[in-house]
Amino acid sequence: DGGITQSPKYLFRKEGQNVTLSCEQNLNHDAMYWYRQDPGQGLRLIYYSQIVNDFQKGDIAEGYSVSREKKESFPLTVTSAQKNPTAFYLCASSRRTTSSTDTQYFGPGTRLTVL
Amino acid sequence: QKEVEQNSGPLSVPEGAIASLNCTYSDRGSQSFFWYRQYSGKSPELIMFIYSNGDKEDGRFTAQLNKASQYVSLLIRDSQPSDSATYLCAVKSMEYGNKLVFGAGTILRVKS
Numbered sequence: 001d002g003g004i005t006q007s008p009k010y011l012f013r014k015e016g017q018n019v020t021l022s023c024e025q026n027l028n029h030d031a032m033y034w035y036r037q038d039p040g041q042g043l044r045l046i047y048y049s050q051i052v053n054d055f056q057k058g059d060i061a062e063g064y065s066v067s068r069e070k071k072e073s074f075p076l077t078v079t080s081a082q083k084n085p086t087a088f089y090l091c092a093s094s095r096r097t098t099s100s101t102d103t104q105y106f107g108p109g110t111r112l113t114v115l
Numbered sequence: 116q117k118e119v120e121q122n123s124g125p126l127s128v129p130e131g132a133i134a135s136l137n138c139t140y141s142d143r144g145s146q147s148f149f150w151y152r153q154y155s156g157k158s159p160e161l162i163m164f165i166y167s168n169g170d171k172e173d174g175r176f177t178a179q180l181n182k183a184s185q186y187v188s189l190l191i192r193d194s195q196p197s198d199s200a201t202y203l204c205a206v207k208s209m210e211y212g213n214k215l216v217f218g219a220g221t222i223l224r225v226k227s
Contacts, residue, residue, distance in 0.1 A: 043159075048214065105161065106160070
């Protein structure tokens with residue numbers, strides 16, 4: 001089955017810890033994205049990547065880091081510098097970002113809670 | 116000013132009625148518009164997209180786009196309790212480097 005997987009589903013972090021969220025897709029999509037969703041708010045873009053070994057900051061990149069070593073994988077690290085990391089994290093992918101008709105599809109999400 | 120605006124709701128409709136969800140956007144150069152449905156605790160799933168002015172129908176769903184008024188809507192005919200969810204409007208904005216800008220979503224409740 002083609003799709004996007006995220007793990008873990010739930011993640012608990014202690015103050016001062018870095019944690020890494022996994023995102024894998026087998027849709028052969030070029031572009032991948034990380035969003036954060038807080039209650040009552042829309043999705044906010046953290047980072048995105050259009051090709052392997054390249055990525056760009058979104059609106060709220062501070063305190064986060066990413067890598068794109070393989071087309072299928074786009075892990076997100078939430079560092080201790082992120083002061084309010086408790087949120088629902090969503091990974092998405094699409095064929096490419098340059099087309100106005102390009103459509104994004106989402107993984108199931110990871111819910112991160114800081115203890 | 117928010118770039119994509121939606122009424123947060125909740126919008127309550129009886130089962131079998133038409134639900135009308137609205138979205139306005141600020142960038143006149145926006146070219147493509149997407150509606151996602153998000154059940155509580157789940158990730159967004161694409162319902163439909165529209166690029167041209169007018170109506171686009173897909174089953175019980177109809178998207179309507181009016182670029183002159185910077186307005187896009189989603190109509191759900193014969194609403195079912197299973198349609199109860201948050202509906203997210205997303206706009207691909209040239210001002211935003213052709214990336215998606217999401218509204219905060221409208222909560223829809225269909226009462227049986």
